[in-house]
Amino acid sequence: MVENKKVVVVGIPGVGKTTVINRIAEIIKERQKTIKVTNFGTIMFEVAKENGLENRDELRKLPISEQKRLQKDAADKLSKFEDDVIIIDTHAFIRTPEGFNPGLPYYVLQIIEPTHFIIVTAKTEEIYNRRMKDETRNRDKAAITTIKKELDIQSAMMSACSILSGSPLSQIQNNEGKLEEAATKIIKAIGL
Amino acid sequence: MVENKKVVVVGIPGVGKTTVINRIAEIIKERQKTIKVTNFGTIMFEVAKENGLENRDELRKLPISEQKRLQKDAADKLSKFEDDVIIIDTHAFIRTPEGFNPGLPYYVLQIIEPTHFIIVTAKTEEIYNRRMKDETRNRDKAAITTIKKELDIQSAMMSACSILSGSPLSQIQNNEGKLEEAATKIIKAIGL
Amino acid sequence: MVENKKVVVVGIPGVGKTTVINRIAEIIKERQKTIKVTNFGTIMFEVAKENGLENRDELRKLPISEQKRLQKDAADKLSKFEDDVIIIDTHAFIRTPEGFNPGLPYYVLQIIEPTHFIIVTAKTEEIYNRRMKDETRNRDKAAITTIKKELDIQSAMMSACSILSGSPLSQIQNNEGKLEEAATKIIKAIGL
Numbered sequence: 009m010v011e012n013k014k015v016v017v018v019g020i021p022g023v024g025k026t027t028v029i030n031r032i033a034e035i036i037k038e039r040q041k042t043i044k045v046t047n048f049g050t051i052m053f054e055v056a057k058e059n060g061l062e063n064r065d066e067l068r069k070l071p072i073s074e075q076k077r078l079q080k081d082a083a084d085k086l087s088k089f090e091d092d093v094i095i096i097d098t099h100a101f102i103r104t105p106e107g108f109n110p111g112l113p114y115y116v117l118q119i120i121e122p123t124h125f126i127i128v129t130a131k132t133e134e135i136y137n138r139r140m141k142d143e144t145r146n147r148d149k150a151a152i153t154t155i156k157k158e159l160d161i162q163s164a165m166m167s168a169c170s171i172l173s174g175s176p177l178s179q180i181q182n183n184e185g186k187l188e189e190a191a192t193k194i195i196k197a198i199g200l
Numbered sequence: 201m202v203e204n205k206k207v208v209v210v211g212i213p214g215v216g217k218t219t220v221i222n223r224i225a226e227i228i229k230e231r232q233k234t235i236k237v238t239n240f241g242t243i244m245f246e247v248a249k250e251n252g253l254e255n256r257d258e259l260r261k262l263p264i265s266e267q268k269r270l271q272k273d274a275a276d277k278l279s280k281f282e283d284d285v286i287i288i289d290t291h292a293f294i295r296t297p298e299g300f301n302p303g304l305p306y307y308v309l310q311i312i313e314p315t316h317f318i319i320v321t322a323k324t325e326e327i328y329n330r331r332m333k334d335e336t337r338n339r340d341k342a343a344i345t346t347i348k349k350e351l352d353i354q355s356a357m358m359s360a361c362s363i364l365s366g367s368p369l370s371q372i373q374n375n376e377g378k379l380e381e382a383a384t385k386i387i388k389a390i391g392l
Numbered sequence: 393m394v395e396n397k398k399v400v401v402v403g404i405p406g407v408g409k410t411t412v413i414n415r416i417a418e419i420i421k422e423r424q425k426t427i428k429v430t431n432f433g434t435i436m437f438e439v440a441k442e443n444g445l446e447n448r449d450e451l452r453k454l455p456i457s458e459q460k461r462l463q464k465d466a467a468d469k470l471s472k473f474e475d476d477v478i479i480i481d482t483h484a485f486i487r488t489p490e491g492f493n494p495g496l497p498y499y500v501l502q503i504i505e506p507t508h509f510i511i512v513t514a515k516t517e518e519i520y521n522r523r524m525k526d527e528t529r530n531r532d533k534a535a536i537t538t539i540k541k542e543l544d545i546q547s548a549m550m551s552a553c554s555i556l557s558g559s560p561l562s563q564i565q566n567n568e569g570k571l572e573e574a575a576t577k578i579i580k581a582i583g584l
Contacts, residue, residue, distance in 0.1 A: 011455055045457070070316065071203055076366060101362075105318065106389050107370025110362045123456065126492065161369070164359035167548035170494045172363070174460060177545070180489025197490050263395055264507065268558060293554075297486070298508065299562025302554045333570050356551035364555070
């Protein structure tokens, strides 16, 4: 039995996660491996649609117990893919009015059984600039504090995920102009 | 079946947790919801008394296995309450000579199944001042370091709780003179 | 049934963990208690040798599923020791090309059932100096950042371990010239 790689990739808004994932996918394809890039949120919504839902907003309004069932169904679907590398594009948490809502609760980890956890990150000020690019230049101290808090919680939650799954956790810097370096490090981190 | 809210509220000494909880309780009652405010330590001691113990000190001297059984019994008792909102006033950890003793170990989380985790916090210096208010004005650097360490461990432990339960984690600032703001944010965080 | 103490001791390279463990072992023996100091990595390699492996490098090259089986077998072996105090010398994580590989995944914790978690730590600059002692005196900012990151991840992972096991977590400073103080604190933290 070949063990395929199930790589969870997380990152807070502004780190450039999608760009990095796209670049990794290219590199892996060049190496003649099959790869599937999946977005956990999208799969969850697909499952919800099969259950009669029409838009993502309705999803958030379901009772928690129903949301959890859909989350598990999405995880089930995801765990059936058989490509050499399965990238699971998701979040350590989603910011909601209720707080940091974990994207990878234990009952999801038990179904997916990720083999690698990757945190894509960047310098605090770069994250700030990417988030604020259309706004005034006035430095917002509160926004910087928020980013630092998000990075802390992300780090703690992913550490818990790593302990629960027994799979390694890698943190990769995606700094301005260093996309290739970031992609290469992730390829190495997933043992390719 | 209506899903009641089981809200774990933690905070290190000096953040003003009790004041915030009392204010939330008032607001929830005004909204015609039933609420029960429970203190996990008190319930554990009640259970211990039913088992023949006479004071809290004896509790700490029991063998760990016995303490864990009482902790589970307390969690069982707590999980039976049927109010719309159940506030579980507890700690991420209790400082003991043995270190940070977790207040919400996994076997307790599995019984209680909290729906929300709230960390009440405040600025480091405000926590310091509230803790030291009767003491000399000399700034104690070691005490500040201790507070920061406690906030870090609390954050990490609560992140693990959130992953294990799949329930959101919210961190609320209870800064000097901002009680109403803190209470309002918690009410929002628990979806009321 | 006497409950023996199963004490997990972790620390990143450069904190002087081995020296501290040796000193604790001496003190415990002076107190007429039986103690076994075990190194998790060594036991894992012993188990691997019984399974036909010849060197540690081969261990790392096994499929992950095989490595996990050996890890569990090592945990099984460890959980059978009956001394009053069993010191489990290990790491919160091992740095590998794949990232921070957890030394105490949940499936290992479930077998060992540690009663105490001890983090041996030291000031960042002391760790730096101990790591760099044979090298140039030029301060390497990146190395300092790496140490801080390692301390953070260690703290988060051990917090998760504490929540999962329900056992206390203690962080002990082993600063330059303060070995005796560190050892005494650990003895106290494990309730001796």
